Amino acid sequence: MITEEQVLERIRRARERRPRLRDERITLAHGAGGKATQSLIESTFLEAFRNPALERLADGAVLEADEARLVLTTDGYVVSPLFFPGGDIGDLAVNGTVNDLAVMGARPLYLSAAFILEEGFPTDDLRRIVTSMAEAAAAAGVDIVTGDTKVVGRGKADGCYITTTGVGVVRHALSVDRVEPGDAVLVSGPIAEHGVTVMLARGELDIEADLTSDTAPLHDIVAALLEAVPQTRMLRDATRGGVATVLNEIAKASGTAVVVDESAVPVRPQVGGACELLGIDPLYVACEGRFLAVVPAECAEAALDVLRSHPLGAGAARIATVQDDPPGLVLGRTAFGGTRVIDTLVGDPLPRIC
Amino acid sequence: MRFVEEYRDANRARALAEQIAALCEPGRQYKFMEVCGGHTHTIYKHGLLDHLPESVTLVHGPGCPVCVIPMGRVDDAIAIARQPDVIMTSFGDMMRVPGGSGSFLDAKAAGADIRMVYSPLDALKIARQNPDRRVVFMGIGFETTAPSTAMTVLRAAAEGVRNFSVFCNHVTILPAIKAILDSPDLRLDGFLGPGHVSTVIGCRPYGFIARDYHRPVVVSGFEPLDVLQSVHMLLTQLAQGRCEVENQYTRVVPWNGNPRALEAINRTMELRPYFEWRGLGFISHSALRLREEYAAFDAERIFQIPGVRVADPKACQCGEVLKGVLKPWECKVFGTACTPETPIGTCMVSSEGACAAYYNFGRFTRRRTEEVTRA
Amino acid sequence: MCLGIPGEIVALVPDRADLAMVEIAGVRRAVNIGLLGGPAGGVGVGDWVLVHVGFAMSKIDEAEAAATLALLRGLGEAYTDELNALAGSDIT
Numbered sequence: 154m155i156t157e158e159q160v161l162e163r164i165r166r167a168r169e170r171r172p173r174l175r176d177e178r179i180t181l182a183h184g185a186g187g188k189a190t191q192s193l194i195e196s197t198f199l200e201a202f203r204n205p206a207l208e209r210l211a212d213g214a215v216l217e218a219d220e221a222r223l224v225l226t227t228d229g230y231v232v233s234p235l236f237f238p239g240g241d242i243g244d245l246a247v248n249g250t251v252n253d254l255a256v257m258g259a260r261p262l263y264l265s266a267a268f269i270l271e272e273g274f275p276t277d278d279l280r281r282i283v284t285s286m287a288e289a290a291a292a293a294g295v296d297i298v299t300g301d302t303k304v305v306g307r308g309k310a311d312g313c314y315i316t317t318t319g320v321g322v323v324r325h326a327l328s329v330d331r332v333e334p335g336d337a338v339l340v341s342g343p344i345a346e347h348g349v350t351v352m353l354a355r356g357e358l359d360i361e362a363d364l365t366s367d368t369a370p371l372h373d374i375v376a377a378l379l380e381a382v383p384q385t386r387m388l389r390d391a392t393r394g395g396v397a398t399v400l401n402e403i404a405k406a407s408g409t410a411v412v413v414d415e416s417a418v419p420v421r422p423q424v425g426g427a428c429e430l431l432g433i434d435p436l437y438v439a440c441e442g443r444f445l446a447v448v449p450a451e452c453a454e455a456a457l458d459v460l461r462s463h464p465l466g467a468g469a470a471r472i473a474t475v476q477d478d479p480p481g482l483v484l485g486r487t488a489f490g491g492t493r494v495i496d497t498l499v500g501d502p503l504p505r506i507c
Numbered sequence: 508m509r510f511v512e513e514y515r516d517a518n519r520a521r522a523l524a525e526q527i528a529a530l531c532e533p534g535r536q537y538k539f540m541e542v543c544g545g546h547t548h549t550i551y552k553h554g555l556l557d558h559l560p561e562s563v564t565l566v567h568g569p570g571c572p573v574c575v576i577p578m579g580r581v582d583d584a585i586a587i588a589r590q591p592d593v594i595m596t597s598f599g600d601m602m603r604v605p606g607g608s609g610s611f612l613d614a615k616a617a618g619a620d621i622r623m624v625y626s627p628l629d630a631l632k633i634a635r636q637n638p639d640r641r642v643v644f645m646g647i648g649f650e651t652t653a654p655s656t657a658m659t660v661l662r663a664a665a666e667g668v669r670n671f672s673v674f675c676n677h678v679t680i681l682p683a684i685k686a687i688l689d690s691p692d693l694r695l696d697g698f699l700g701p702g703h704v705s706t707v708i709g710c711r712p713y714g715f716i717a718r719d720y721h722r723p724v725v726v727s728g729f730e731p732l733d734v735l736q737s738v739h740m741l742l743t744q745l746a747q748g749r750c751e752v753e754n755q756y757t758r759v760v761p762w763n764g765n766p767r768a769l770e771a772i773n774r775t776m777e778l779r780p781y782f783e784w785r786g787l788g789f790i791s792h793s794a795l796r797l798r799e800e801y802a803a804f805d806a807e808r809i810f811q812i813p814g815v816r817v818a819d820p821k822a823c824q825c826g827e828v829l830k831g832v833l834k835p836w837e838c839k840v841f842g843t844a845c846t847p848e849t850p851i852g853t854c855m856v857s858s859e860g861a862c863a864a865y866y867n868f869g870r871f872t873r874r875r876t877e878e879v880t881r882a
Numbered sequence: 883m884c885l886g887i888p889g890e891i892v893a894l895v896p897d898r899a900d901l902a903m904v905e906i907a908g909v910r911r912a913v914n915i916g917l918l919g920g921p922a923g924g925v926g927v928g929d930w931v932l933v934h935v936g937f938a939m940s941k942i943d944e945a946e947a948a949a950t951l952a953l954l955r956g957l958g959e960a961y962t963d964e965l966n967a968l969a970g971s972d973i974t
Contacts (some may be wrong), residue, residue, distance in 0.1 A: 160836040167842060180616040188848050358625045362909040426907025432885045489731045490517035491554015499847045503599030504625055506935050507572050507884050508907045510888035510942060519954050526957050545884060626936025651884035654917055655937045703884040706940040732954060758947035759932050759940050768917045
């Protein structure tokens with residue numbers, strides 16, 4: 154007779170196992186940033202391309218070139234609708250890549266941009282997108298120095314896809330390896346705003362709310378934090394898969410436990426309302442202008458002060474604490490006074506009715 | 508949020524937990540079934556078990572609409588969705604439910620036009636916007652959701668929308684509860700009644716549970732304090748030797764239910780002679796289909812339905828879990844072959860399925876969690 | 883099994899007796915009120931309803947909600963009283 158403890162131990166071990174790709178076809182879940190994405194990356198891309206820089210599977214690769222330490226990162230942007238309250242695919246494509254460099258402790262320098270356009274796409278829309286890219290790049294202090302354009306037949310793409318690649322120089326050595334029990338986990342502002350805004354902007358749910366995406370370049374607030382608190386262990390921007398996914402990555406990669414104080418997680422009322430209505434947990438919804446910072450506990454207050462004095466960090470909060478046990482798990486202390494496991498999401502967060 | 512936040516108060520929960528502990532007879536074990544998957548979700552999402560004494564066990568019941576859908580019905584729906592002019596619509600909950608050969612998500616990846624909707628009315632809207640396509644709504648859910656489908660059919664009929672139909676998989680909760688009460692291998696001390704189903708059917712229909720099976724029923728709300736209070740009410744009944752149907756969720760559930768909603772169901776739908784439930788087998792008069800008068804909106808009459816019957820995988824013990832005979836972790840394949848990433852049984856798919864809830868939110872052990880979070 | 887969320891009716895929809903705008907924490911959606919009894923569903927602006935898949939399933943009874951909370955508070959107070967009594971009792 155197997156005991157409950159043994160089964161739970163089995164689950165714990167299963168969680169630690171590398172996911173395998175068993176699907177015969179790519180489904181949307183493979184692009185959602187959760188377990189399915191992880192299994193695709195690890196079983197397909199990592200298997201084929203394996204090298205030390207890639208193996209870290211961080212937001213970007215740290216590269217040594219002569220005397221310099223560079224970070225190289227790339228990201229493809231697909232969003233529907235292309236224009237949404239608070240931004241569009243253009244500033245998303247710049248900010249997202251700038252942020253991946255920033256959270257690697259790098260100063261963003263140069264970007265490339267590649268466009269895949271659908272036959273029939275209005276040039277006015279393209280101009281609008283490019284203008285907001287230019288503005289976002291200027292705001293982030295980066296130049297877009299090279300690019301590419303391809304056009305595919307009508308119906309072969311959804312209007313416009315953009316891929317940007319970014320290069321930056323490393324200023325601070327940040328790494329998940331530096332995370333230690335006792336550390337505090339901070340978030341730079343209210344979560345889930347981008348994901349909920351875009352979900353509602355598609356119009357399919359017929360839900361109205363005065364929400365705007367949080368898309369923003371984080372290089373400046375990150376620089377301020379790292380200057381004031383150089384002891385910062387690591388940073389990660391909470392994009393696809395949301396805060397919960399990042400916390401799980403931290404717990405697994407550092408072999409620690411992350412205990413979240415759920416009532417401390419900042420969520421704007423409207424975002425919370427939309428999530429309740431759709432049966433979605435905001436911890437799993439994407440942000441495009443928020444990051445998580447792991448800092449030594451004694452630096453937490455100083456770090457929060459720095460974040461909160463920056464316009465992009467007014468809503469910063471300490472949301473979790475790192476512990477040594479149980480390794481690899483994220484636990485939530487619920488506002489109701491209970492405990493739950495906060496697992497990595499399997500696929501997209503889907504609206505549910507039950 | 509009003510009517511929500513005030514029922515999530517940790518201090519009140521602690522006070523109530525003490526009261527619950529005080530009501531438990533020393534040495535006695537209590538086993539209550541929460542019929543509804545919504546309660547299962549609440550229990551895990553809020554860590555409610557941390558407030559219950561060891562002697563009180565909550566058993567997850569059959570009230571999860573996607574968990575009880577047999578694999579063959581999913582395959583049938585996919586067969587409809589594959590027809591070239593069809594747009595299949597359903598709730599997000601359905602997307603990952605495995606049939607005998609894949610889920611909606613898989614069928615979508617293979618080219619079928621399957622769309623998620625928030626309301627059946629949104630499916631009707633898609634039908635209006637796509638007059639050259641046949642739009643099918645996969646209706647799932649208990650009596651809570653059936654009236655929305657019924658109202659949508661009535662609206663489609665009134666507007667004369669001819670390219671809209673419903674693949675009706677609505678089920679009724681009472682026969683399932685009765686099937687569970689009749690299963691010989693189960694000992695339950697009482698039921699947490701499904702709150703939102705009861706907004707429609709009211710509290711009276713549970714009378715037979717108290718009268719014929721001598722088990723107390725408390726119709727419960729879905730916030731964590733609602734559930735705790737309902738457990739308190741069940742224990743109070745047992746302590747006083749009573750066996751009644753009580754309503755904890757009075758702010759939402761009228762004793763007599765919602766006559767208009769019942770009328771909408773009755774106008775458009777009738778009971779099927781029998782319907783297959785995942786894990787529970789065939790249960791007579793346990794599901795709804797569209798009436799003859801609405802045949803024009805009935806996907807089962809419009810399309811050639813293969814009528815696929817897929818036996819539940821042998822190793823899968825969803826039935827025992829749905830009946831509450833087995834705890835999720837006692838199933839042979841739980842956590843090994845059957846996980847949220849590769850679900851074998853439907854209980855592992857829906858976030859309110861007993862197995863997925865236990866897998867995702869389940870504490871590794873009560874004591875261990877407490878140690879860890881106090882550290 | 884069925885996600886139901888309380889929302890406040892903020893407007894009735896002109897020309898559509900079966901629709902009302904419902905607000906949930908600042909989020910709005912048109913909700914069908916055809917399942918509620920009476921003309922215009924027997925509800926008006928300021929009433930709270932339980933929303934499920936775009937339909938109002940029932941009108942929330944504010945008096946009952948207050949009664950449930952009072953009961954919960956009462957249970958809490960009984961507990962506090964007991965604790966106080968325990969603290970005040972002299973067992974030496």
